[in-house]
Amino acid sequence: MSHLNTKNREAEVLRQLIGEMRETLPPSINSERISAVLVETIEAEKRTRPAQTHGTGASQWLVFAAAAAFVVVMLSQQGAGQDPSTDGDRRASISAQAVDLRTVPSQQADGEGVPVYRVAALRAGVVVESQAEPVRFRLDGVVTWTLAPKTRVRVRTVKTAPHEIVLERGSVFAEVKPQLGSNELNETFAVIAGTSRVAVHGTVFSVQRDGDRVLVEVTRGAVSVGPVAARGPTTGRLLVGPARAAFTTEQGRLAADQSFPVAHAPAGADLDQEAAPVSDQLQPVAASPSEPDASSARVTLPRTRPVMAARDVETDADGDDADAVDDARDNEPDARDREAELDPPAEPKMSIDQARAMVLACLNSNRDGGQPSDLQVTVSSEVSVKLDDAGKIRAVRFSPPLKPSLQQHCGGALFGQRLDAQGAASFRIHFAPQ
Amino acid sequence: MDEMVVRAQAGDTQAFTALFEQHKGIVTRIAFRMLGPSADLDDIVQEVFLQVYRSLPSFRGQSKFTTWLHRVSVNVVLMSRRRAKSRPSYVQEEAGRHEPARGLGPDREVARGRRVEAFQRLLEKISEKKRTVFILHEIEGMSPADIAATVECPVLTVRTRLFYARREIAQLMRTEPSLEALLDGSSAPPVDAVDATRAKESDDT
Numbered sequence: 323m324s325h326l327n328t329k330n331r332e333a334e335v336l337r338q339l340i341g342e343m344r345e346t347l348p349p350s351i352n353s354e355r356i357s358a359v360l361v362e363t364i365e366a367e368k369r370t371r372p373a374q375t376h377g378t379g380a381s382q383w384l385v386f387a388a389a390a391a392f393v394v395v396m397l398s399q400q401g402a403g404q405d406p407s408t409d410g411d412r413r414a415s416i417s418a419q420a421v422d423l424r425t426v427p428s429q430q431a432d433g434e435g436v437p438v439y440r441v442a443a444l445r446a447g448v449v450v451e452s453q454a455e456p457v458r459f460r461l462d463g464v465v466t467w468t469l470a471p472k473t474r475v476r477v478r479t480v481k482t483a484p485h486e487i488v489l490e491r492g493s494v495f496a497e498v499k500p501q502l503g504s505n506e507l508n509e510t511f512a513v514i515a516g517t518s519r520v521a522v523h524g525t526v527f528s529v530q531r532d533g534d535r536v537l538v539e540v541t542r543g544a545v546s547v548g549p550v551a552a553r554g555p556t557t558g559r560l561l562v563g564p565a566r567a568a569f570t571t572e573q574g575r576l577a578a579d580q581s582f583p584v585a586h587a588p589a590g591a592d593l594d595q596e597a598a599p600v601s602d603q604l605q606p607v608a609a610s611p612s613e614p615d616a617s618s619a620r621v622t623l624p625r626t627r628p629v630m631a632a633r634d635v636e637t638d639a640d641g642d643d644a645d646a647v648d649d650a651r652d653n654e655p656d657a658r659d660r661e662a663e664l665d666p667p668a669e670p671k672m673s674i675d676q677a678r679a680m681v682l683a684c685l686n687s688n689r690d691g692g693q694p695s696d697l698q699v700t701v702s703s704e705v706s707v708k709l710d711d712a713g714k715i716r717a718v719r720f721s722p723p724l725k726p727s728l729q730q731h732c733g734g735a736l737f738g739q740r741l742d743a744q745g746a747a748s749f750r751i752h753f754a755p756q
Numbered sequence: 757m758d759e760m761v762v763r764a765q766a767g768d769t770q771a772f773t774a775l776f777e778q779h780k781g782i783v784t785r786i787a788f789r790m791l792g793p794s795a796d797l798d799d800i801v802q803e804v805f806l807q808v809y810r811s812l813p814s815f816r817g818q819s820k821f822t823t824w825l826h827r828v829s830v831n832v833v834l835m836s837r838r839r840a841k842s843r844p845s846y847v848q849e850e851a852g853r854h855e856p857a858r859g860l861g862p863d864r865e866v867a868r869g870r871r872v873e874a875f876q877r878l879l880e881k882i883s884e885k886k887r888t889v890f891i892l893h894e895i896e897g898m899s900p901a902d903i904a905a906t907v908e909c910p911v912l913t914v915r916t917r918l919f920y921a922r923r924e925i926a927q928l929m930r931t932e933p934s935l936e937a938l939l940d941g942s943s944a945p946p947v948d949a950v951d952a953t954r955a956k957e958s959d960d961t
Contacts, residue, residue, distance in 0.1 A: 331939055335939050336925060339872075342871060343875055343876075344895055348787070349788070353780055356780075356798060360773070360809070364772065
C-alpha cells in the first residue's frame, strides 16, 4: 500500500513538473537579426550556386586552396546527396569550395604591410583562415580586425549589427571605432570564442582561443566578456584597458579571470608569430632585470586601478603567477610604480573603494578611445550589494536606479566579484562627465 | 503541400522568411526544452532554418512540414549537444531567469523556477534517446507516431523509451533535494520545498 502511494506520489509530482516545464516559456530570440542573416546567406548561396553546378568539385577547390598564397576563405561543406537534416554540425562549414582571397576585393596594404580586405565582401557563414601571414579585414566606420597566422574565424554576421565573428582557433586583434552620440550600449562588434562572447563598444583589444580558454587583452577602452547564451548585451565581466585576463568555465559558470601581466608591446605586435597557446602566455615572463626585453615586456596593473583584471588574481595550476616579473620598458613613465606590483595581491577581495572605482570606471567606459564622453549626465546613486558566504557579490541594486542599460552594464561588472565585507554592503557613487 | 513551402522550395526568399516567422516559435521551444536555458538559442534557430533552406529541395511532402521541421530541429539540436559536450556550458544566474507570471508571488515563482531547473538537471541525466522522446511527447505533446517519424525509429521503440524515461526520472527525483521535498510533502506546497532545500543547504554548510 505504501509502495503504491509512493508510486502515485511520484507520478503526481512528475505531472506537476511536466506542467510547470510546459508553462516555462523560452527566452525571446532576436528574430529580426536571424531573419536578416538567413536572407543574407540565402542570397549569397543563390549567387554561388550556378558556379557549383559547373563541376567545381570539392577536391578541385581544396587543391586550389592549398596552392593559394597565404589565405583562403572557405565556405562550409554541404555534401551533395546527403540529407542535410542529419547534418546540423555543418552550418559553419557550408561547402567544400574554397575561394582565394585574391578574388576578394581588397584595399591597399596598410603601413605594416598587412593586406586589408573588405568585410563587406564576406558573407555570413564564411570561414576565414590565415596561413603563414597575418591578414586584416575592415568594416568601414566600424572595426578593423586582424587575424594572427594560423588563425581561423567564422563570420557570423556582416550586415547586421553587431558584426560578429566566431574565433575557432588562434587569435584575433581588433580595433573598434567608438560609436558616439548614444548613451546606449551599442555593441558594434563581438568575438565569440567557445562559450564566451567578447563584446565591444569602441576599443582596441585582442582575443585568443586555446580550447575552452579564452585570453582577452584590452589595449584601451573596455570590453565585456560573458557567456554566449546570455540574452541582450554582454555584461558578464568588464575589462578596462590596459588589462589582460584569461577566461575559462568552471562547473558551468564563467570562471574568470586568471588575470596576469599586461603586455605593453604595441597592440598586434605579435602578429608576425603564430598564435601561441593561451597556456603558454599565462606563464610568467622569465625576465632578467639586467637584460630587459622590450618585446616581452610585461607589467602588472597598479593595485589601485579599478579594473576587473586587477582583482581575483589566482595562482595557476603551477602556482607560478606569484613569480610574474615586471620588466617594463625603461621609457614607461610609471614603470617604477608597476615594479611594486611584482606579486599579485595577497588578498583577492576588493575593498569598497575599489568596488566604487569599478562602477565609476564602468560608467566612464561608456566613452572610449579618448573621445568626449557620450554619457552627458551626472549619475549619483547608492549601490547596495549582497554577498554570498564566499564574499562574492550576488545581487546589486542601484538607488535611485540608473538607466537599465547602464545598470546592467555596471551591475554585471560587480556581479561575482569578491568584496571585503560580510553579507551586504553599500556605497555611494557620484559620476560627473568631465 | 503548403503553398508557402512550395514557393520557398522554388527559391522565393520572401516565402522562406514567412516560413521562418511562422515556425520560429516551435523551433525555439524545441531547442529550449532540449538544451536548457544556457543554450545559444539564436544560433540554434538560425542553424535549423539554414538546414531547412538547404534541404527544402529534398522535401517531398510525404509528411507534414511541421513533422519534417521537428526532425531537422531535433537533429540540429542533437548535433549541437554533441558538439558542446566537450565544452563546459554556462549556467545562467538565478536572478532574472524566470519572469513573474500569472500573478504568482515572488516566492512561489522562485520555487517554481527552481523546480524547473531541477527537472532540467534530471533530464540531463538520462540518455539522449530517452530524453528526446520524453521531451517531444511529454513537454511538446507530440504523438508517438510523429516522434517515430522525427527520430526515425519504430513507434514501439518510442513507447519503450518513454516508459523507461519516466521510470528513470521518477527514480532520479529522489536525488534532487527540492524535488525530494516535493515527493515527501503531502500537498506539495512549492515554497516549503524550497525552504526545506535552503535549510538543508545551510545545514550542510
